[in-house]
Amino acid sequence: MKKIISTENAPQAIGPYSQAVYYNGTLYISGQLPIDPETGKMPDGIKAQTDQALKNVKAILEEAKFSLDDVVKSTVLLKDIKDFAEMNEIYAKYYDKKPPARAAYEVANLPLGAMIEIETIAIRMCK
Numbered sequence: 001m002k003k004i005i006s007t008e009n010a011p012q013a014i015g016p017y018s019q020a021v022y023y024n025g026t027l028y029i030s031g032q033l034p035i036d037p038e039t040g041k042m043p044d045g046i047k048a049q050t051d052q053a054l055k056n057v058k059a060i061l062e063e064a065k066f067s068l069d070d071v072v073k074s075t076v077l078l079k080d081i082k083d084f085a086e087m088n089e090i091y092a093k094y095y096d097k098k099p100p101a102r103a104a105y106e107v108a109n110l111p112l113g114a115m116i117e118i119e120t121i122a123i124r125m126c127k
Contacts, residue, residue: 009059011035014111020060027064029120031077031112032056046083046115050090053118058094061122063085070122077117081106087116 002102005020011033013019020029034042034049035056035111041074043052061067084104092099100120 005060005064007059007063009037009063010056011037011040016122020064022064022118025124027061027066027070027120027122027124029057029060029122031075031117031119032060033098033114033117034107035112035114042112042114045078046078046086047090049056049115050087050118053096053116054091057120064093064122068094069098069121071095072123072125074100074102076102076104077107077110077119078104079107079110079115083115 002023003023005027006020006021007019010019013030017030021028032053033056034052036043036052037056037059043049058068061070076087076091078084081104087104
């Protein structure tokens with residue numbers, strides 16, 4: 001049976017989807033925009049937006065009793081692939097040990113004019 005995961009520490013869904021779904025040991029986190037859940041606004045610049053999107057991912061992981069160490073796959077959508085190196089600089093701070101598999105794509109546009117969106121899959125790991 002699937003369980004819907006939701007937290008006020010990440011922005012609420014802007015459409016008919018859940019922040020995350022837990023099913024059979026796996027947590028599927030919807031693409032997280034860099035929206036500050038307290039202000040409803042996005043910071044300026046790719047570094048600040050990457051940081052906020054990952055803070056949102058982390059908040060959802062924590063709500064589901066997961067951690068960044070449990071992340072096995074991320075998909076990063078970038079408005080401009082030229083931001084890849086700056087995004088990587090911030091991303092590496094969150095996944096400094098045993099980073100997950102990842103794909104990164106440039107896309108034509110993202111919701112609300114965001115520069116980045118990050119989707120994540122985590123699996124409950126054996127410790």
